[in-house]
Amino acid sequence: MRFAYVKAILAAGALSLALTALLYSPSQHVVFDATLDELTSIELESPSLKVTLVPGKSFWSARTSQIKDASQPPVVQEFRVSDKALATLNQTLAPLTAYRAWPLTQIDELAEYGLSREDGKKSILSLKTNAHTTTLELGVDGYGHRDTYAITHTPQPSMVLINGELTRLFTYAPASLMDKDLLTATSQEIKSISITYTHIKNQNLALTHHINTDAMMSYWSYTSRSPGRSLLASRFVSQLMNLKVKEAPAEAATWWEELPTTRELIIHSKGTSDEVVTLRQIPKAPSTYLARSSRTHHVVTLYEPLARQLFLTAQETLSGESSETPLAPPRHEFGDGHHH
Secondary structure, eight states: OHHHHHHHHHHHHHHHHHHHHHHTSTTTOEEEOOOGGGOOEEEEEOSSEEEEEEOOSSOEEEEEEESSOTTSOOEEEEEOBOHHHHHHHHHHSSSEEOSEEEEGGGOSOGGGGTOOSSSSOOEEEEEEOSSOEEEEEEOOTTTTTTSEEEEEOSSSOEEEEEOHHHHHHHHTTTTTTBOOBSOSSOTTTOOEEEEEOTTSTTOOEEEEEEOOSSGGGOEEEETTSSOOBOHHHHHHHHHHHTOBEEEOBTTHHHHHHHOTTSOEEEEEEESSSEEEEEEEEOTTSTTOEEEEETTTOOEEEEOHHHHHHHHHHHHHHHHHTTTSOOBOOOOOTTOOSSOO
């Protein structure tokens, strides 16, 4: 009799656990039932910033406001999202499902999960479609083995563990979402580059890439004279490939049109596809560099130290074309394809 009683208790407990696991299993607990295409806006409010993102087909817009300093005007950006960020968004929002979920009433100490209501470090993430809005209280980044604990109140109050890659994209948006590459081609894919200063005559030149199956044997030379390894040309190309986008403020297009006589550098690469990148330096703000790529037709700002060095090298390259002594390709015991 006693054995039957214990067996009944154990069975009831197992049933209770099974029902709880069913209710709070990853396959059952959908946090946000929508895809990326259905999103109309994303809002993230942290203790210091409020960011509103509006997804688009080619470009997203972001409006960032300072919470601690309301006197600062909002910063508006229109930017292209990187392929990597898009892949993460599409994988996690199809729909967004919790890895684990627990009834909020069973959680004794929220601080253990970075969700303390007293420390003021939480961020509020709102995912919106035309049909509904889902709001999540996010814990501090780094909890849950780099995934994120969060509180959601629909369909019932719960603590959930969700994809940390997704929350980091929004927490550090738009910087984490933005496509930082100015060029699509790699250095090995580019066959030639032309440099043009639109307001300086007779200072245009072209660089040729002599491609070898062994990357160490490839080199750059000036097109206008007999091929030979050029240190200046190689340095210029190396700096160009490291050039990165910093931000894409909405006002950048206006700045661009208002400065038609700004120093301009045009790179035309002929590799897997033709690509034209136009760079400009603003005279009244020498540390500000703008760029527009034929890939996006969008004006962006560049990281200043890299852009400044590129312009200096371009100047040196232009002035050094006639004075630099070409470097002969190195001789190899079994030949390198060049006549000696």
